[in-house]
Amino acid sequence: MKKNAATQISMLLIAVALLAPAVQAALVVDAGDDLSVLAGEPVTVLAACNDTDGIDLLNLSAFIDWGTVRTPAEILADDEQNATIQATHRYPVAGIYTVTVAVENNATGNVTTDSLNVTVNPQTAAVEVAPGLLNQKSRGFMTVFVSVSEWLGFAEADEANVTIADPSIFTIGNATPAKVNYCMKDGGTFILKYRRADVAPLAAEGNLTVNGSAVTEDGNVTVIGRGAVSLIEPGNGKGPSPGNPEGHPLAERVKERTKNENAFRDRERSSGT
Template identity: 60%
Template sequence: MRHDTPIRIVILLLALAVAVPAVQAALTIDAGGDRTVLAGEPVTILAVCNDTDALDIENMSASIDWGTRTTEPEIVLDDDRNATILDTWTYLAAGTYSVTVEVANNATGTVARDTLNVTVSPKPVEVKVAPQTLNQKSNGAMTIFVSLAEWFGFSDAGNRHATLPDPSAFTIGNATPERVNFCMKDGGTLILKYNRQDLDLAAGDNTLTVTGSLTGENGTIPVAGSGTVSVINPGNGNKGENGDGKEKVKSQHKSGEAEQQSGGKAKGKTQ
């Protein structure tokens, strides 16, 4: 047996590896990067797919799983090996959704998928707070002014058919308003009064976030806004270590008067 036979086989295999190119994926799709939108705004997916085999629109199918439902998007052939997949969806709830775009070449049986994340944030509203200092152990109400002029047709936002389903559903954390009023001045302002002791905010916080919902042309969507507020530690401010600072000052004042009166009487007796 010749000893050079294994060497010849190895050389032949190396030659074949160089001569035959690597097998490429028959079908690929690119749905683009992650997206961030506001609730109620349409999200458009424009995915690009290509195939090493010829594409035939009659033998292609596609779907988009939006995380809430699945749709069958439009497929547009750009040329014999490239196509565009197009569809639009509107989210009415805030959150992060995983979106999967799938395309299949049914003539060859190949399938390609791509996934992206869509983060949906509440629609912003303008919020003002009065007073801007909060001691949660103090009595009384904190008033929140929510501007809704944009929603009721006093701007170019296109929300002219908006309604307010439940004003009392506007919350600050777990706190709900004790009283609700609506003023049409400046286009529409929601006036909410919260019990200060119901507001669970940490000392040092400088913002107060109000969340609620409004119903527009696309359905009921979440809204949120933040106002400036200064939270102080309960017990600080006018309070001393052993009680109310004012009472302590009053006690000291009475004590001083008593000492003066006692000193005056003693002085009179001496004379």
């Protein structure tokens, strides 16, 4: 009786094995870790590909969806079962992009994908604000010096093919410059004059953030810079305020403002404006 039961179990296991589908060869893609790059500079994706049935370069094709455009990718065999998928792209505009790597077996039509994120940070410009002391209700103009020498020929870009977009697009919040000059001294400096009334509400944290762009063969490259500025409230100068937390007397603050304005005039004279 026990022998018959054992025989029945063995026959059942054989039947199950015959009915079970054959294990398919697995094509696996690993896009790799998230990446970070500056606007306009190249970002290279190196994805790993594994096929348990063996890497057949004649029957495999790959492409990468960069989030803005889809391009073919190169497949380089590492050994019989592993390969590297690689391609390079440039993002002129700052942001976070989802990049999808896809590998297709042309013989079976099977497509395998994996994704990663690319964070594109703006190029950094050196920014100087004069005068550095700003009254919330002051009138007239504040001058912002934007040095372009550091990013006009940023890495991998041909400086001869990089030009400056309309300087009026260099904004501080919603404020645009009322006047624009350009000085070639020290590699190039934009001299942008903003109405104080427009930028004063934006200086509460002690900085003015300037956004702009440069024109390259890959498009308008995002540029950002921050300049320090002190904000004071109008009043009699007694007691602390958001722009005067130590409560310095008005005379001291006027003296500091005069010092800043003298430095500003010296800077403009040296720039030839």
